[in-house]
Amino acid sequence: MPQPESSIWGNILTCAEIGLHVYGIMAERNSGIVVDADYAKEVLSEEALQAGESQGDHIYFDDAKSIIPAYELLKNDAITDPEFNEWCGSPEKLAQDGKFFAPEYFGGMTPPATTPWGNITESQEFYNGISMVNHDGEWALAVHQTIAKHCLSEMAHEVAAGQENYLFYPLDACSIPVYELSASHPAMLEQIINEDSLVHTLCEDHPVYVTMHNLHVEEWGRIYDQPAPRSLFLQIQLDQEARFPVTEQYEEFPQSHQDSISLRERPDNFFEPTEEPEW
Incomplete structure (x- = not known):
């Protein structure tokens, strides 16, 4: 033939x-x-x-x-x-x-059984290979290495703690993977309850990441700081803050920056990975 x-x-x-x-x-x-x-x-x-x-x-x-x-x-x-x-x-x-x-x-990815800090006592799966896991009362984002290879940047890898086939990010250090996974996984995007907080956390904790990101994207896709609390962009962070409140002050930013916030539009279907197989 x-x-x-x-x-x-x-x-x-x-x-x-x-x-x-x-x-x-x-x-x-x-x-x-x-x-x-x-x-x-x-x-x-x-x-x-x-x-x-x-x-x-x-x-x-x-x-x-x-x-x-x-x-x-x-x-x-x-x-x-x-x-x-x-x-x-x-x-x-x-x-x-x-x-x-x-x-x-x-078949799906096997969920993690343990973290670098202790055994998992509770978990919430967002998507195949992506979940929130609880160890000794502390929550962390768990991302399977295969997903990380195709969807996460080198800097996202650098700020992770590895254990077996997963990368782990504590709630106060998960802004980069949450931001990047929100582009490829609607299930992750749906977890974001405060986009301004996510943007502010990125700018506050990872200014080098934000600078490199803005250098490689069009104007509409750039990250600009927002007046918002740090690390309160997920419901699980908000729940934890309600239990253990931490007062944080933040300044107002120029209106021009407030109008320039640019997170992803919510896709209707699964967005293909950034590194698809090349046949």
Whole structure:
């Protein structure tokens, strides 16, 4: 079967054969893996086939779902392109990333059992691999390493405490991961009850981060300080403050800065990770 000349994603920009009847395609509106339909039925499981979209003589797996056929083809030594093979690594590596890109096939991420400061006594899961955990009465944000790899900046990694497969952030040190995850995970965005407080906390605690961020984004996406309390941008922080109040004074900022606040618009659906698999 010859390689496809058109695709469900529009005109094909690049097409490379990465295995027998298997193609890595980049098109106008999307990219991913395309497999000859008859061959796919021979080498892929029914569960994998259901993750693709069949049209004509081929089955299409978009960016996120492509990790499913890649995993099964790699296990069967059906990937012949050496560069793609090297990129995939081992089936175990793909399976780990698959818990992020395609949890319906690979399964969800195992919740953390302990923190760097003690065992977990209570937890609140926001999303697969993201939760608030309680240790000895103290709450912390827990982010799975796989999510952190694809969604968090290097600075977010630097301010974390690691334990097994998770990064942990105490409530008074979680502004960077909360801000960054709010761009990719609506479930995290929904936890923010005071955007001004989040912005003020970033400016107060991480001025270098704010400066670097503002240098690399358009004007509308920049962070400007706001008159707001520090570290009261999550409901769980507000609940803790009600139990153990700490008085904080903050100054008013110019109205021009107040009008320039720019957090993300709330997306209707899951926003694709910043580093998708490149097929």
